[in-house]
Amino acid sequence: xxxxxxxxxxxxxxxxxxxxxxxxxxxxxxxxxxxxxxxxxxxxxxxxxxxxxxxxxxxxxxxxxxxxxxxxxxxxxxxxxxxxxxxxxxxxxxxxxxxxxxxxxxxxxxxxxxxxxxxxxxxxxxxxxxxxxxxxxxxxxxxxxxxxxxxxxxxxxxxxxxxxxxxxxxxxxxxxxxxxxxxxxxxxxxxxxxxxxxxxxxxxxxxxxxxxxxxxxxxxxxxxxxxxxxxxxxxxxxxxxxxxxxxxxxxxxxxxxxxxxxxxxxxxxxxxxxxxxxxxxxxxxxxxxxxxxxxxxxxxxxxxxxxxxxxxxxxxxxxxxxxxxxxxxxxxxxxxxxxxxxxxxxxxxxxxxxxxxxxxxxxxxxxxxxxxxxxxxxxxxxxxxxxxxxxxxxxxxxxxxxxxxxxxxxxxxxxxxxxxxxxxxxxxxxxxxxxxxxxxxxxxxx
Numbered sequence: 001x002x003x004x005x006x007x008x009x010x011x012x013x014x015x016x017x018x019x020x021x022x023x024x025x026x027x028x029x030x031x032x033x034x035x036x037x038x039x040x041x042x043x044x045x046x047x048x049x050x051x052x053x054x055x056x057x058x059x060x061x062x063x064x065x066x067x068x069x070x071x072x073x074x075x076x077x078x079x080x081x082x083x084x085x086x087x088x089x090x091x092x093x094x095x096x097x098x099x100x101x102x103x104x105x106x107x108x109x110x111x112x113x114x115x116x117x118x119x120x121x122x123x124x125x126x127x128x129x130x131x132x133x134x135x136x137x138x139x140x141x142x143x144x145x146x147x148x149x150x151x152x153x154x155x156x157x158x159x160x161x162x163x164x165x166x167x168x169x170x171x172x173x174x175x176x177x178x179x180x181x182x183x184x185x186x187x188x189x190x191x192x193x194x195x196x197x198x199x200x201x202x203x204x205x206x207x208x209x210x211x212x213x214x215x216x217x218x219x220x221x222x223x224x225x226x227x228x229x230x231x232x233x234x235x236x237x238x239x240x241x242x243x244x245x246x247x248x249x250x251x252x253x254x255x256x257x258x259x260x261x262x263x264x265x266x267x268x269x270x271x272x273x274x275x276x277x278x279x280x281x282x283x284x285x286x287x288x289x290x291x292x293x294x295x296x297x298x299x300x301x302x303x304x305x306x307x308x309x310x311x312x313x314x315x316x317x318x319x320x321x322x323x324x325x326x327x328x329x330x331x332x333x334x335x336x337x338x339x340x341x342x343x344x345x346x347x348x349x350x351x352x353x354x355x356x357x358x359x360x361x362x363x364x365x366x367x368x369x370x371x372x373x374x375x376x377x378x379x380x381x382x383x384x385x386x387x388x389x390x391x392x393x394x395x396x397x398x399x400x401x402x403x404x405x406x407x408x409x410x411x412x413x414x415x416x417x418x419x420x421x422x423x424x425x426x427x428x429x430x431x432x433x434x435x436x437x438x439x440x441x442x443x444x445x446x
Contacts, residue, residue, distance in 0.1 A: 005128045012136040013052050017069070018045040019143045020096045021077055027092035027154050028084025037081070044077040070097060084158050087165045094172035100143055102179060107139045300329030303336040304343065304369060311347045311365075320354045321364040330371050332441035334420070339439075341416040343369070343378050345409040346435050350382035353433060357385050366432075375422065378437045387428040395426065413437060 021041060025031075032040055048069060055065040070093050078089045297308040308324050315322035347367065354363040366381040388395065395410050413435075417424045422438040 005130075005133060008133045008136060009128060010049065010053065012140050014045060014049045015140045016100060016143065017048040017052065018042075019140075019147050020093070020100060021045055021048065021073060023096040023099075023147055023151075023154070024073055024078045024089060024092040025082045026151050027095070027158065028078055028082040028088045029158050031081050031083050040081050044081075048072055048077070066097065070094070085162075085165075087162065087169055088158055091165060091169040091172055094169065094176055098172060098176045098179060099146070103142055103146070104139055107135065107142065297324060297326055299326035299369060301326075301339070303339050304328050307340065307343050307347065308367060311344075311351065311367075315351060315354075315365060318351070318355060319359060319363065320351060321362075322367075323364070324367040324369075326367065326369040328369055328371055328376070331444040332371070332376065333444060334376060334439055334441045338416050338420060339376075342413050342437050342439065343367075343380075345413050346378060346380040346437065349409055349435065350380050350433075353382050353384050353388070357383060362431075374440055374442065376439045376441055378439075380435045381432045383431055384428065384433040388433060389426065389428055 018041060021044060025041075030037065051072060052065055052069055055068060074086070074089050074093050078084070078093070079086075082089065084092070296312065297305045299305055299308070304326055308326060312322045312324070347365065350365045354365060357363045362383050364383050368377075368379040368381075370377050414424050417437050417439065420439040420441070422440055423436075425434075425436045427434050427436075
């Protein structure tokens with residue numbers, strides 16, 4: 001058995017380095033996949049293990065072992081295999097070492113008490129032998145299980161802003177240093193000092209884990225909301241631009257139709273002079289067809305006109321009644337993006353609600369837009385099969401595809417309203433769901 005114990009030591013060192021490397025790459029972003037990734041992990045974990053074993057053999061330099069191992073992980077292995085920045089890799093490495101070594105120390109104490117040797121447990125479990133082998137088996141199994149449990153939850157670190165990453169990096173470095181100081185007290189021969197150090201170490205670990213995970217959760221949510229807000233703003237800008245192009249195209253189409261009619265009139269006169277009756281009759285029949293202008297809304301605002309005209313056509317295609325009353329002739333400071341973010345989402349939600357109503361029942365959308373004093377009011381009503389506020393007061397999306405932007409329409413409206421010092425009200429009355437939004441503006445000089 002004396003020959004087996006060293007092999008167990010080397011195996012435990014290899015597993016520890018493998019777990020740390022996988023955690024760092026998971027957090028900072030995986031570059032390789034499949035067999036290439038597996039071979040990379042196996043090879044560089046072996047090199048890292050050789051470094052650790054070699055440094056520990058040279059007792060004079062053994063205190064440098066964690067420093068060299070961290071440097072190797074940050075500047076060599078993770079740089080090759082991950083897509084994360086240097087600050088992300090450093091933070092991930094510090095957190096991985098902190099968690100792994102914390103588990104090491106805690107299990108030493110727990111297993112020591114189980115064996116009933118609290119006084120000299122560090123001597124017992126740092127000396128190669130059967131007790132240390134049992135400890136290593138439990139320790140590394142705990143590392144593996146913990147990694148498998150949290151690996152899907154630690155990927156959000158990469159998306160944090162550089163400022164937040166630096167805060168977390170600094171916190172992890174300080175925590176690692178404090179942890180090393182506390183556990184250095186545990187190995188003191190004085191029982192009282194050891195017990196105090198153990199108690200404070202455990203309290204520190206629990207507090208640290210709670211703080212880090214709370215901070216991480218808050219920062220991740222804040223960063224996610226910020227990124228989603230940027231996506232929604234970009235989406236609003238693209239929609240506004242699209243509606244502008246549609247409106248411009250319709251205006252140009254109407255102009256071309258007018259020119260075409262003018263040419264037909266000229267041709268008719270020429271034919272009439274030459275007394276070609278058949279040609280004149282043919283051209284007259286063409287002129288008798290009225291020019292149908294598709295743009296029906298003339299609110300005074302191009303974006304509002306384009307949105308309503310597009311949505312009216314969409315409603316007609318889906319056999320939904322569509323009425324509107326829009327007056328927006330005063331020039332305001334409101335951006336086309338904000339108008340689009342409110343109105344297009346309101347109407348989209350209304351049309352979506354009408355589509356689920358069976359044909360044959362009333363399916364109707366009513367849009368009212370007006371300016372009063374320094375506020376723009378957008379009210380969209382739609383018939384509804386039932387009151388959605390009873391079962392879903394927050395109007396969260398009930399669509400199965402949550403990977404896309406489903407469910408963000410209401411948030412888009414709410415964020416836009418708040419940004420423009422307005423209000424958003426949802427209510428259900430007389431079979432209609434009513435969405436009322438207001439945006440504050442200042443008048444522009446004409």
